Amino acid sequence: MAFKGIFNAPKLTPMEFGLFSAAKPNEDLQSDVDEKWVRGFEADFESRPNYVRVWDQTSATSFTAFTAPAAPYYAEIKPYFIEVEDLATTMGLLGVDRRERVLRQLEAVTQRTVEHEFFDGHIARTQALQNLYLTDTDTMVVLNGGVKVPARFGVAALERGISNYSAAGEQGVIHMTRDVATLLGSQYMLMRVEDDPGHIHIETNNGTTIVLGSGYSGNGPANAVTNKALTSNVATLTTARAHYLTTGDTVLVEEVDATFNGSYTVASTPTATTFTYAKTATNVTAVAATGWASMQATADLKWIYATGTIEVLLGKSEVVNDNMAQAYAVGSNNNNMRFKATRPAVAYFDTSIHLAVKVDLSTSVN
DSSP states (O other): OOOOOOOOOOOOOOOTTSHHHHSOOBOTTOOSSOOGGGGOEEEEOOSOOSEEEEEOTTSSOEEEEEEOOSOOSEEEEOOEEEEEEEEEEGGGOTTOOHHHHHHHHHHHHHHHHHHHHHHHOHHHHHTTOOOOOTTBSSSOEEGGGGOOEEHHHHHHHHHHHHHHHOTTOOOOEEEEOHHHHHHHHHTTOEEEEEEETTEEEEEETTOOEEEEOTTOOOOOOBEEEEEEEEETTEEEEEESSOOOOOTTOEEEEESSOTTTOEEEEEEEEEETTEEEEEOOSOOEEEEEOOOEEEEOOOSSEEEEEEESOEEEEEOOOEESOSSHHHHBOTTOSSOEEEEEEEEEEEEEEOTTSEEEEEEESSOTTO
16 A cells, blocks of 8 residues: 655644734743743833922922822733643654644644733632733723723723823723724724734724734623622622623623532622622522632623733743653553643733723624
């Protein structure tokens, strides 16, 4: 039987206009010996002076042009690791360099994976880290009281907010899911700009860079749960800050417990920090709780955000397996080989700008 060759797989190309279009990853920190930043570091911000004051030439008259909001001047950042596994039989991949294959896969998924953590902060919340993420309520200002607005009004509110909250007049960056951008693009509110040869990004007519994260969920602010109760198949959760939920919203409850966790339709919002939903389960007396609750994005409702300058750090990609023998999947009895590759990564932003607005994609006046 004649040998059947193999064609190389098509190149994996990450989506355009993602996080890396707004913040070119810094990969100059790589080292063959040690990447010390992986252990954690402090990110300093220079965009928040105590105040900006204007005086006349006699020093007799002055006015304060800006007073900084209460927010950190630096943040403790703890990087995480992205891992890719490639499990396939050796019988069907003759002539393929499996180590290079898994490295290509890791490179391809990096942007989307970083976007996912940058938006929702799953690792930051679970591990109680100070890492910055878009849905973090600690430094966020919610515009329009959390009431939904058409997408074009949402962008206008963020543009105005960027100018209001940045003492340095920083340009800012707006983050949204791709469906929101498609709608805005149909209204000529977004444009493609080539800032360097071969590097194109999306921006508003005001010049604000837009990130269209394929890893962005569009979820609302992630609020810490402080109390839980369940009576007559109605669950009630209390949050540390205003939840910005309304009746009919879809709420995502995480890390509370097996009874309360899940995705539900909000039944009522008795107060700005309490909400209810239907849950068929044994009664639970009101008790202190931990966990998270946030509005889960739907086809019609999304949250979009604005931040200050973004920084992305990426470490060296490395194959975990030292040799081919270590890749053999023992016990599989089908000649499978398991290759893994990993790299450290983190993304964070200047919190002098951290704004959020809820947008409705269904309204005819978008």
